[in-house]
Amino acid sequence: MILRPKPFSRHHGTLAGAASTAPTVPVPNWLRRAIPNAQSPAGKGFGPNALEDVAIAAGAAIGVLDVAVRRQERWAGAWRQRLALSAAAATAKQLGRVEDEAALRDAVLLTRPGDFFSVGPAGLLLIAWRRLAARPGDELLTEKNLAAVLEEFGYAPDDEVVSDLADDLRQLAAGVGMVGTLTGAFMAAERHGFARAVGAWLADALLAQRLGWAHAVPLLGAEAALGASARPRQSPASSVVTGIETNPERAKSLLAAQARAALRAIDLFGDLGRPAEKLLAVAPKLRAKGADTVVDRLLNEDALVASRGGKREQKSGMSDRGLRRLFDRLVELGAVRELSGRPTFRIYGL
Numbered sequence: 480m481i482l483r484p485k486p487f488s489r490h491h492g493t494l495a496g497a498a499s500t501a502p503t504v505p506v507p508n509w510l511r512r513a514i515p516n517a518q519s520p521a522g523k524g525f526g527p528n529a530l531e532d533v534a535i536a537a538g539a540a541i542g543v544l545d546v547a548v549r550r551q552e553r554w555a556g557a558w559r560q561r562l563a564l565s566a567a568a569a570t571a572k573q574l575g576r577v578e579d580e581a582a583l584r585d586a587v588l589l590t591r592p593g594d595f596f597s598v599g600p601a602g603l604l605l606i607a608w609r610r611l612a613a614r615p616g617d618e619l620l621t622e623k624n625l626a627a628v629l630e631e632f633g634y635a636p637d638d639e640v641v642s643d644l645a646d647d648l649r650q651l652a653a654g655v656g657m658v659g660t661l662t663g664a665f666m667a668a669e670r671h672g673f674a675r676a677v678g679a680w681l682a683d684a685l686l687a688q689r690l691g692w693a694h695a696v697p698l699l700g701a702e703a704a705l706g707a708s709a710r711p712r713q714s715p716a717s718s719v720v721t722g723i724e725t726n727p728e729r730a731k732s733l734l735a736a737q738a739r740a741a742l743r744a745i746d747l748f749g750d751l752g753r754p755a756e757k758l759l760a761v762a763p764k765l766r767a768k769g770a771d772t773v774v775d776r777l778l779n780e781d782a783l784v785a786s787r788g789g790k791r792e793q794k795s796g797m798s799d800r801g802l803r804r805l806f807d808r809l810v811e812l813g814a815v816r817e818l819s820g821r822p823t824f825r826i827y828g829l
Contacts, residue, residue: 587602592754
């Protein structure tokens with residue numbers, strides 16, 4: 480039986496200005512070997528009880544990820560937003576779009592404030608995944624939030640569909656185990672004619688609520704192999720709740736995808752932790768007025784534009800020249816990277 484941890488306080492953890500000393504979370508070698516890659520059948524290498532074996536491996540991977548989440552590192556926001564960018568790029572590719580991570584980042588960051596829909600359909604995909612990473616976990620599956628995210632995924636507003644979907648998700652959250660919740664999220668999306676990316680978004684939100692995380696971690700959106708799509712169901716939500724009993728092969732595929740995604744998130748946690756700790760270490764030495772605001776945003780967002788004119792306005796009170804000088808200094812110190820490779824409209828992040 481998997482217990483449901485109580486939600487933790489968002490204010491507990493590393494104190495402001497104090498850097499933790501262990502940004503990495505160790506993953507046992509047996510776990511990395513046990514999780515099949517995207518090209519391998521989900522049950523390959525397991526015994527006759529393959530579904531149970533894959534579920535154990537996925538549960539172990541989520542357990543390690545839970546350790547990282549509960550550290551509440553000051554840079555966890557940037558970590559989740561970087562995962563959201565990967566999920567959005569994979570979603571765009573699944574939909575036949577050509578935008579990669581760099582193009583998606585440009586679409587959102589270089590749009591002026593208040594110009595929401597000018598980010599384009601691909602930019603809205605990124606906003607949908609950013610919504611998952613940024614909003615409190617207990618707000619993600621409200622009807623208001625579901626309506627907004629479905630619009631960002633490109634679906635026309637439909638209050639009845641949103642209400643039915645919310646009912647499905649409440650049943651999944653209340654009466655199904657972890658495996659059933661995972662498969663049921665995809666079945667609920669498909670029952671209403673939504674793409675697999677929506678199912679991935681819902682599954683990540685349900686996982687966060689089940690584990691009591693303050694914010695969801697974008698995981699499944701970046702997985703290209705999410706199991707064969709099921710035929711959209713027209714039956715009541717009870718068919719979603721009991722779906723795990725009728726499609727064990729799909730459950731194995733989704734569990735393997737969730738395990739891979741958890742390991743990828745854990746690895747990124749370590750990769751971003753090192754520059755983040757360096758940024759926290761050099762932050763007290765920065766003398767520019769407003770530098771503390773910029774540092775805080777770097778720790779909470781995927782990237783920032785070295786200009787106050789982009790969509791993600793810095794709100795630091797610094798001039799464009801001052802921002803550029805600050806970012807140049809941070810690059811010299813090895814605390815951030817320039818991500819665009821351009822001489823103008825530069826973008827910086829961990």
